[in-house]
Amino acid sequence: MKKNLIAPSVLAADFGNLQRDVEMINNSEADWFHIDIMDGVFVPNISYGMPVLQAIQKHAKKTIDVHLMIVDPDRYIKEFAALGATNLSVHYEACTHLHRTLQAIKAEGMKAGVAINPHTSVDLLEDVIKDIDLVCMMSVNPGFGGQSFIENTFQKVRKLKQIIERNGASTLIEVDGGVTDKNAAQLVDAGADVLVAGSFVFKAENPTQTIKELSDLVNS
Numbered sequence: 001m002k003k004n005l006i007a008p009s010v011l012a013a014d015f016g017n018l019q020r021d022v023e024m025i026n027n028s029e030a031d032w033f034h035i036d037i038m039d040g041v042f043v044p045n046i047s048y049g050m051p052v053l054q055a056i057q058k059h060a061k062k063t064i065d066v067h068l069m070i071v072d073p074d075r076y077i078k079e080f081a082a083l084g085a086t087n088l089s090v091h092y093e094a095c096t097h098l099h100r101t102l103q104a105i106k107a108e109g110m111k112a113g114v115a116i117n118p119h120t121s122v123d124l125l126e127d128v129i130k131d132i133d134l135v136c137m138m139s140v141n142p143g144f145g146g147q148s149f150i151e152n153t154f155q156k157v158r159k160l161k162q163i164i165e166r167n168g169a170s171t172l173i174e175v176d177g178g179v180t181d182k183n184a185a186q187l188v189d190a191g192a193d194v195l196v197a198g199s200f201v202f203k204a205e206n207p208t209q210t211i212k213e214l215s216d217l218v219n220s
């Protein structure tokens, strides 16, 4: 049976205790570090940038999954590769030449991801699906942690899974936003492979235990 992955979103960490929170993820059953980069233009919020990612990367011992919520992401592909990103996801809505951008990400040795907003149809990915290693499906409007999960995501995941299978692609489906123990199992049943969780993990009394519970829930 395939392992379903948990990717805590560092956006919800305590930045005054960043090393502690990175070590918590290292020592937990989490699989990936999810890194949200926001530019205040593509989304109405600014998160953190290169120096903070560098600080995280110095201590992180797991896959670094970068989610770029920025316009014209091609400008920074090389820089994120140099900073140790394993996966680099760009937004469909921010790329005029998505196919070219995906090739540029792979040329730097990273896995190429495409993030899609809640209003963007998964059908738009069909012609490029074989070139996508990872679809980061937004289940909230990007820009902020702590928002409520959009229920329509379940049917989008199912539809995307069909597209992947129909094309013989090996694309992973990642769901990002509002993930909790209430929707995790249903998301995996629908076809999700990776669940991002920010507030649910970091607002919990015992984040390590919460990660374990979430992982057990989707791998039983």
Ligand code: DX5
Pocket: 009, 011, 012, 034, 036, 067, 140, 141, 142, 143, 144, 145, 146, 147, 176, 177, 178, 179, 196, 197, 198, 199, 200
């Ligand atoms: C939203 C970000 C998400 C966010 C998830 O723009 O892309 O990764 O950090 O946080 P929660 O799990 O709190 O919705």
Ligand code: ZN
Pocket: 009, 034, 035, 036, 067, 176, 196
């Ligand atoms: Zn994200």
